[in-house]
Amino acid sequence: MNSSLRFKNPVRLGHITPEKIRKFQPTLMFWGAGAAGAVGLFLSSIPIFKHDILHKVPIINLYFQDNTPDCDKPF
Amino acid sequence: MALSLTRINLAPSSRALASGLPVSAVNHALKGIQAGGHGSGHAADEHGHNGPRKDAIPSWVARQSGSMHVSRAVPRSTGIYQPRYFSTSARSLRETTSIPDFTPYLAKSPNTNRSLQYFMVGSMGLLAASGAKSTVSDILSNMAASADVLALAKVEVEMSAIPEGKNLIVKWRGKPVFIRHRTADEIEEANKVDIKTLRDPQADDDRVQRPEWLVMLGVCTHLGCVPLGQAGDYGGWFCPCHGSHYDISGRIRRGPAPLNLEVPAYTFNDDEEKLVIG
Amino acid sequence: MNTPLEHPDPSKLPKLQLFYNTFVRRNSVFVSSIFLGAFAFSITFDLATTAFWERHNRGKLWKDIRDKYVKTGEEED
Numbered sequence: 189m190n191s192s193l194r195f196k197n198p199v200r201l202g203h204i205t206p207e208k209i210r211k212f213q214p215t216l217m218f219w220g221a222g223a224a225g226a227v228g229l230f231l232s233s234i235p236i237f238k239h240d241i242l243h244k245v246p247i248i249n250l251y252f253q254d255n256t257p258d259c260d261k262p263f
Numbered sequence: 264m265a266l267s268l269t270r271i272n273l274a275p276s277s278r279a280l281a282s283g284l285p286v287s288a289v290n291h292a293l294k295g296i297q298a299g300g301h302g303s304g305h306a307a308d309e310h311g312h313n314g315p316r317k318d319a320i321p322s323w324v325a326r327q328s329g330s331m332h333v334s335r336a337v338p339r340s341t342g343i344y345q346p347r348y349f350s351t352s353a354r355s356l357r358e359t360t361s362i363p364d365f366t367p368y369l370a371k372s373p374n375t376n377r378s379l380q381y382f383m384v385g386s387m388g389l390l391a392a393s394g395a396k397s398t399v400s401d402i403l404s405n406m407a408a409s410a411d412v413l414a415l416a417k418v419e420v421e422m423s424a425i426p427e428g429k430n431l432i433v434k435w436r437g438k439p440v441f442i443r444h445r446t447a448d449e450i451e452e453a454n455k456v457d458i459k460t461l462r463d464p465q466a467d468d469d470r471v472q473r474p475e476w477l478v479m480l481g482v483c484t485h486l487g488c489v490p491l492g493q494a495g496d497y498g499g500w501f502c503p504c505h506g507s508h509y510d511i512s513g514r515i516r517r518g519p520a521p522l523n524l525e526v527p528a529y530t531f532n533d534d535e536e537k538l539v540i541g
Numbered sequence: 542m543n544t545p546l547e548h549p550d551p552s553k554l555p556k557l558q559l560f561y562n563t564f565v566r567r568n569s570v571f572v573s574s575i576f577l578g579a580f581a582f583s584i585t586f587d588l589a590t591t592a593f594w595e596r597h598n599r600g601k602l603w604k605d606i607r608d609k610y611v612k613t614g615e616e617e618d
Contacts, residue, residue: 215569222573229392229580233400251584259611378557381565385575392579393586 417541419532422476430492432481435540439481439489440527441500442538445511450474452498453512463523467512470526478529478540479513485520500524 199206209216231237232252242252370376408416418435425431425444432439445453453467453474471477481489481500488504495501496517497510507518514523529540554562564574595602 215567218567218569218573222569222576225573225576225580226392229576229583230396230399232396232580232583233404248584251588374558374561375555378555378561378565381571382557382560385564385571385578388575389578389582392576393583396579396583 420538441479441481443477449511479524484522
């Protein structure tokens, strides 16, 4: 047996280890929420983003739905 | 001494009385200097008829002391001018260093100021982000095609003009559009394919609104050639440029193209038996 | 932090200090709340201005007068 056997965490990516990720988890979650908010804000006038995402969010979709009746749309 | 500068500000030679009359205080003294000491003849001098101007700068004022010199005598204004020889203002006698009491204005704690500053910064960021988004989206919506242009950019196709099992190619916004009236066998063939084996997995139902009508952009997703209809190994379309084979649903089956043929937005107008693309 | 953020009695905390403790202590929370707040603000601002506009022009808008022109049942175009 190798006497200098040491335990080494097999899962790591450079300096990023699961322990560090766990430590930063709340912060990362908040940053993720912020990024989601920024994307939602800046893409909220793009039709495909409206159709694919904003129409499926429970409360917000009331604002983004187009309530114009079809007979009022000339084109 | 190579250069000497002499500047002399002359005392006010005259001033105005409250009545507006000019009064000269210096003339008598200057006159005495210039006239060489004899101060007689007052009566002629006061009317200014006797010789040069009495308050002219005397020659001895500019001292000659080197190879070059500049003499600049600046006489003061002779207009309405009230020299102030000493201050009689009572205000100037007061204590001028009394400092007001600022303690009511001081923050109770430094936390208050800091919180307020962060609050203002946050509010500013909030409004700026919202305004930036609105500005950008308004500018971009200006560049988008307006509704009347979009209305003209539609193509209507008579559905009865395409018999079952035939293709029609129409030009729409500069691109060819394939319309195929599919037979029941072709629909069955398109639905039979296991979509898990496809490069761009997509069910036939997702690509058509009505199974018998297949509408696609006739632009190969590889490099933009126009595929040939009713050709290729899968009974659909075949791109002659680099050999991409599309099946009867327009899905890529073999060759370099990465994606299925694109499906444009289209609607059916059943009243007039028309297919409206756009 | 030159001053302690904890307060002896949290119920007596000034509102600004409460704001600071909630939003500003983490930069991630600060930035996230700015973007989410901007999203909410843009919606509420639009709703508020639209509501004002429709109240100001009540009776003149298409949705108010369309009953006079569009007969339900026989729709033209």
